[in-house]
Amino acid sequence: MxxxxxxxxxxxxxxxxxxxxxxxxxxxxxxxxxxxxxxxxxxxxxxxxxxxxxxxxxxxxxxxxxAPAGTAPxxxxxxxxxxxxxxxxxxxxxxxxxxxxxxxxxxxxxxxxxxxxxxxxxxxxxxxxxxxxxxxxxxxxxxxxxxxxxxxxxxxxxxVLHAAVILFAGMAVSLLAAVGFAGAALTRKIFGAVDDIALKARRIGEANLDQRLPHPGADDEIGHLVDTLNDMLDRLERSFDVQRRFTADASHELRSPLSRLRTEIEVTLRRPRDAAEYIGTLRSCLEEVERMTKLVEELLMLARLDAGQEHTPSETVSLNDLAKETLWRLEPRSREREIKIVLDAGPSVTARIAYGPASLVLTNLLENAVKFSPSGGQVTVRVAADGDSAVLSVDDQGPGIAADDLPFVFDRFYRGAGARAGVVEGVGLGLALSQAIAHAYGGRIEAANRQGKGALFKVLFPLAA
CATH class of the missing domain: 3.30.450 (Beta-Lactamase)
Structure with a gap:
């Protein structure tokens, strides 16, 4: 061809x-x-x-x-x-x-x-x-x-007409030759630049994604092509960096409970123990297994969301009923920490979402609010409509979010200063998973600090007609 x-x-x-x-x-x-x-x-x-x-x-x-010959001009x-x-x-x-x-x-x-x-x-x-x-x-x-x-x-x-045919044919052949030569030279120059770009692009692989294609310097189609390819390489580099960090963090988060689980089992088996000690060790091991199971489930859900495979069909959901049911499920845990969860709901608000994923989003936000709230504090959940959005907001009376942490709270495996210091448990996947779910249903989550003290999270879903 x-x-x-x-x-x-x-x-x-x-x-x-x-x-x-x-x-x-x-x-x-x-x-x-x-x-x-x-x-x-x-x-x-x-x-x-x-x-x-x-x-x-x-x-x-x-x-x-x-006129006779010779008698007239x-x-x-x-x-x-x-x-x-x-x-x-x-x-x-x-x-x-x-x-x-x-x-x-x-x-x-x-x-x-x-x-x-x-x-x-x-x-x-x-x-x-x-x-x-x-x-x-x-x-x-x-x-x-x-x-x-x-x-x-x-x-x-x-x-005259025959001479014109020869003249026109000669001019046509000459013009075709000149235009053909000029066209061939021009296409050779243009496609030579494209071939050069393709050759340099082939040399950029996973190991050197930091390299970029040299710009020709002209603001033309070739320059726009190079700009587009360089922008694509930027996105690829960021995606690979996120993937590498995700893999490294996932490996670390899985390795830590496995190491603790192995250490606890090895220490228990060093000498004979009574039944109560064995039961205590098994319960501790079960807690580690439950944390690992939750981590793996969250990782699998994130992977399915990234691949577009985790999308339950949308339905009309009452956010008032959703908030009541979620608060009821979390009441025992909040009572243990002496945290009061208050629902401030006005008229009924409905959204176009899937009930299960929306409940998981609110559960993650409430669990975070309970974890970071001081004993005797209060967490408030509000339901309202704002324009074409149905809004669920959760605010607490905890320390709030550090200014340096605020832009990264929805990054995967990102943990704020308090979490990294071991003040609260967690692996940094809850907010990332919640944001991914919100995006999958055409919504988003916004994070901010309250004017007084504490953090404020707003979940915006499409308002049902």
Whole structure:
């Protein structure tokens, strides 16, 4: 199969050839019409002159008005012109000397047209050794109906048109050669730049995603292509960095509970113990397994969300009922920490979401609020409508979010200063998972600090019609 470069050159040449051919055809047609028109005008002028002379010579013998040789100045009008005068029946009454014994044709259809007063033009290809162009003009001399026929050779016209064909063909070939050479050079330059970009792009792989394609310096299509590819490389580099960090953090978070689990089992097996100690160890191991199970489930859900596979069909959900049910499930845990969870709900608000994922989002936010709130504190959940969004907000009375941490709270495995210091447990996936779920249903989560003390999270879902 031909390369794109060659196909482009061939298409370019085909278009130019079509345009040149059309222009040459129109030019040749116009030239032919002009040259033949000039010949017709000259023949008609001579015929009308002869008719005028016949009218002036009323009563005399019918003859072609030619000056005897050597008695008049040169007459370019009569040069190579054959003149013949006929009557209504086609009988030849007079002819020019240069016609000799030959006669110009006067068939019956022509006589009928002349009788009707029409001036008739004809092309006669085979009357004599040269093709002729003839005009027949009707004339009335006294009471007689006559016609003057004047013919001229078409050789000069045909030679002019033949020369024009050669000229147009030569110009077309020269133009095609010049345009083809220029087009080939231009496409070679353009595709050479594209090939150079492709070659340099192939050299950029996973190990050197920090490299970028050199910009040609011009603000043209090639420059825009390089800018687009470099932007894509930026996004790929960020994606690979996120993937590497995600893999490293996931490995670390899985390795830590496994190490604790193994250590606890090894310590327990070093010497015989009573049943109570074994039960305590098993319970501790079960807690580690539960934390690992939750971590793996969250990782799997994030992976499915990234791949677009985790999307329960949307339905109309009452956020008031959702908040009540979630608060009821979390009441035992909040009571243990002496945290009061308050629902501030006005009129019923409905959203287009899936109940299960929306409940998981609110559960994660409430668990975070309970973890970071001091004993005796209060967590408030509000339900409201704002424009075309249904809003769930959760605020607490904890320390709030550090300004340095605020832009990163929804990053995967990101843990704030308090969490990193071991003040609260967690692996940093809850908010990332909640944000991914909100995005999957056309919503988002916004994080901020309250004016007083504490953090404020707002979940915005599409409002149900």
């Amino acid at each position: 031909l390369s794109l470069r060659r196909r482009l050159v061939l298409v370019h040449l085909a278009v130019v050839l079509a345009i040149v051919a059309a222009a040459a055809l129109v030019g040749w047609w116009e030239l032919s019409r002009s040259v033949r028109g000039q010949l017709d005008a000259a023949l008609l002028a001579l015929a009308e002159t002869e008719v005028g002379m016949l009218a002036d010579a009323t009563g005399g013998a019918i003859h072609v008005h030619e 040169p007459s370019l009008m009569r040069l190579d012109r054959l003149v013949q005068i006929i009557d209504a029946n086609g009988n030849v009454l007079a002819r020019s000397v240069n016609l000799g014994v030959a006669r110009l044709p006067a068939p019956q259809p022509l006589l009928e047209q002349l009788a009707a007063g029409q001036t008739v033009y004809q092309t006669l290809p085979h009357v004599i050794e040269e093709p002729l162009r003839m005009v027949s003009v009707p004339a009335t001399i006294g009471d007689r109906a006559l016609a003057v026929q004047v013919a001229g050779s078409l050789d000069d016209v045909n030679h």
